[in-house]
Amino acid sequence: MLYSMCFLLFIIGLYCVLVKKNMVKIVLGIVIMEYAVNLFLIMLGYRLGGIAPIVGQNDYASGAVDASFTQASVDPLPQAMVLTAIVISLGSLALMISICIRTYERYGTFDITQIRRLKG
Amino acid sequence: MMIPLPLFVAVPLAVAFIVPLFGQKTKSAATVLANVATACLLILAIYIMRTGQSGIYRVGQWSIPIGINLVLDGLSGLMLLTISIVSFAAMLFSIRYMEQYTAKPKFLSLFLLMVAGMNGVVLSGDIFNLFVFLEIASISSYALVGFGCEHEELEASFKYMVLGSVASMFILFGVGLVYGMTGTLNLAYISKTIQLAGLNNGLYFALAMFIVGFGLKAALVPFHAWLPDAHPSAPAPISAMLSGVLIKALGVYALVRVIFNVFGVSIPIGWILITLGVLSMVIGVFLAVGQWDFKRLLAYHSISQMGYVVLGVGIGAVVLAQGKDPAWASLAILGGLFHLMNHSVFKSLLFLTSGSIEIATGTRQLKQLGGLAEKMPVTRTMCTIASAAIAGIPPFNGFWSKLLIVLAAVKAQFYGLAAVTVLVSLVTLISFLKVQRYIFLGDLPDNLKEVKESKGSMAWSMGVLAGLCVVMGILLLWEPLREQILTPAVQVLVDNVYSSKIIAMP
Amino acid sequence: MKGMTLIVKTISSWVKMLVFLFGIYIILFGHITPGGGFAGGVILACSYVLIMLAFGRDYTEENLSLKLASKLDCTGALLFIAIALVGFMYGGFSFFYNFIQQEYLAGKETAFKLISAGTIPLSNIAIGLKVGASLFLVLLMLSAFRPSDSSEKEN
Incomplete structure (x- = not known):
């Protein structure tokens, strides 16, 4: 459902x-799509009532890390994927915005119906 | 000696970050360095093909499926060779061509980043890494399309970037779905899980996402809107790279790898591929005939020729899934892959000649050109060779691959498809006769009396590609070479052993 | 952009150093606490954004010129690739081989110490340099468009 x-x-x-x-x-629409995918990835790794998959300083000594830890913790791999996806989308977003600004300088408008030099 | 596979990514990446350190005065040193890098990649790729290496490489000595792995098999080797040849020629061409732009080190840097991304895509054995490399190559290509910062270039770049980003999001969604369904990102392990448990609804959905995403990247017909704008707007060496290898490495290679080696072929998927291929072939070529801008015409032909590749592969998929004689399937796939290689050679040659004409005359409108045959004999020869190759005239390479596809279609009893293939080839011939007529024959306009032939690196790089166009037929006809280069690539797709082979590797 | 009022300038000249220091902390402790090269690099760039907002663009460019920033950017990336390639020297041509952990720190109790995890802190530093410099460049470039835009409107 979710x-x-x-x-x-x-x-x-x-x-x-x-x-x-x-x-x-349009750029904001792409950003929404990116966040939808990121949310999806995060939800894939989530477990109901899961704990953070981080091992603290004295956890090994106190016996907090055992089989139940790996059973209860959420999946960290999608989180790593989301971090990578965020970095990539940062790069493409910066490029996209700068192209928008350059286009505005040339055409004087943001309206794509008026930016139509390419035909055919 | 086994070549360490990360070099294919690390060398262009390292040079891409060294090049901007050179200032305006030492620009020529940067150019030389970039050319040396692409030449090194070409040598490495040829060495790999000669020794027929294959294997997997574990990054950081982590075993699969925990670590990231790079896979070299026949198909990856074929793609690596193609990418290296075209990038070498395009880089050689850009020595002189790019002098008209100011920010040459930035161009070289982006070019090498794109090469690194493409090499990563074809080598990656991990679906998320494939996505990351795909984004590296795409983002640098968005920037390169808008490199001139003029009206049309910015518009084309924005259009390309929007559609490219949408495609990337589709692919990432598919990756997420696959991870959710199978619990692994390694292509071999995903394939193993699918072979054991079969496809469920989620995986069908992921497959649909992949077909849309990679189809957008490959500009197959329902998704082709960005290509005729983006490819002509880029500088000529970049057009050659985009049309020559980018749409293949990012689109067709990834699509074929995912369908054949991971999800497994079935009859509906084969027919989807055939439909996409036929639509691309027919619509692309008929749109191309009416064009008067030389590069735009070439861009529409790219769509049409990509249709051939997908059609060949699709026929192979249907034949395999129907359980008919696998010999016909491998014939069809051989045709498709050989056409992929041929197309990257002759289409990049055509784009380079268009750049040569543009730099000499300042225009690429067919109606404003004419009578250049005497003024530019070298360019004329190259362009004629490439036109003959793309139209499928016998001694040149395009003929052999088209012949293979037609033969396979007839043998698999798809007579309609064979007829369409021949028809599209004829229309291509008509279109390129028009190109020859308007650019090189007829009267020389008054403003083009002073036109000079392009010399030096531009002529050399065109010469290399034209030579390949003439001799590439022997890849098919001479058996040792065929066994070395084409057959391993076909076997990767026909034999369904990708996952078991990789999992069993030491 | 001339910058903001005196109050903002005074406060931000104090805060910028703290932000910068925090970025360095995040980078250096990336392998034992949450954070790392990317997050720390973004914070480093943020300290320069603070200067840019408070003092204006020209002052920032005097502080850290475009050329230097782009050189730092390339250096960070090269450093990262170099760390990855050093693994080639330890036999077996292994890319991204964690040679410090495997060859020098093997068997030692280094968990949760600052010098642990082999090449990962070094890679974090390289990434932090790369991300900080390139994000600074991006923001500087984006802010460069502003004056020409507004002048076009006024004309």
Whole structure:
């Protein structure tokens, strides 16, 4: 159920990309899609009542790390994936915004219906 | 000696970060260094093909599936060779061509980042790493498309970037779904899980996501809108790279790898591939005929030629899934992969000639050109060779791969598909006759009397590719070479042993 | 951008050092506490964003020039690749081989100490340098468009 909500958020972002005419709004649509995917990945690793998969300083000595620890902790791999995805989306977002600004300098508008020199 | 596979990623990556350290005065040193890097990659790739190496490489000595692994098999080797050839030629071409732009070190840096990303995609044995490398290559290509910062380039770059980002998100969603369903990211282990448990609804959904995402990257027809804008807007060596290898490494290679080696072929998926291929072939070529901008025409032909590759692979998938004679399946896949290699050679040659014409005359509108045959004999020869190759005229390489696809379609009793393939080839011929007629024949316009032939590195790089166009037929006809280069790649796709082979490797 | 009022300038000239120091802490302790190269690098860049907001863009460029920042950027990336390639020297051509942990710290009780985990702190430093410099560059570049935009509107 919750997974389908992620997909709904993804679809909202896709709708925003496809329908909106302002360049900045299109970029925001892509950001929404990125967050939908990140949320999905985080939820994949979540466990109901899970604990953080971090081993503290004296946990080995006190016996806190045992089989039940690995049973109860959430999956850390999707979190690593999300971190990587965030870094990548940061890079592409910076590039996208700078292209938006450059386009605004050239055309004087953010409206994609008026930015139409390429045809055919 | 086994070549350490990370070199294919590390060398271009390291040089990409050394190059910007050179200032404006030592620009030529940066250019030389970048050329040396691409030449080294070409030598490494040829060495790998010669010794017929294959194997997996564990990064940081972590065993799979815990660590990240790089996989070299026949298909990866073929793609590596293709990428190295085209990037070598494009880099050689850009020595002179890129003098007209100011920020040359940045160009070299982005170019090498793109090469590193593509090499990573074809070597990666891990689906999330594949995504990361795919993003490296894509982001640098977005920046390269908008490199000139003029009106059209920015517009094309934005369009490409939006659609490319959407495609990446689809792929990442698919990766998440696959991880949720199988609990691993390693391609071999995913494949093993799927072979044991079969496909469920979630995995079908993931497969649909992958087809849309990689289809967008490969510009197959329902998803092709960005390509005719993006490819012509880039500088000519970059157009050659984008059309020549980027859409193949990021789109078709990844799609084929995921479908054949991970999810396994079935009849519906094969028909989806065939449908995408036929649509791309037919629609791409008919849109191309009406174009008057030389590079735009070439871009539409890229869509059409990618259709051939996907069609060949799709016929192979259907034949395999139907359980007919696997010889016909391997014939079809051989045609598809050989066409992939051929297309990257002749299409990058065509884009380089278009750059040569553009730098000499300042225009690429076919109607404003004419009579250049005497003024630019070298470019004319190269362009004629490449046009003959793309149209499928016998001694050149395009003919052999198209012949293989037609033969396989007939043998597999898809007569309609064979007819469509031949028809599209004819329309391609018509379109390139138009190109020859308007650029090189006819009257020379008055403003082009002073046109000079392009010399030096530009002519050399075009010469290398044109030579390949002529002789690449022997890859197919001469058996030792075929066994060395093409057959291992086909076997990777036909034999369904990818996962068991990798898991069993020491 | 001329910068903000005197109060903001005074406060931020104090705070910027704390923010910078915190970024260094996050980078250096990345392998034993949450954080690491990327997070620390972002915080380093943030300290410069603070200067940029308070004092204006020109002052920031005098402080850390574009050329130096782009050189630091490249150095960070090269350092990271170099650390990865050093593993080649320890036999078996293993990329990203954690040679310090395996060869020098093996068998020693180093868990939860600052000098532990082999090459990971070194990689964190390289990543922090790279991310800090490149994010600083990105923000500086994006802020560079502003004056020309507003002047176009006024004309």
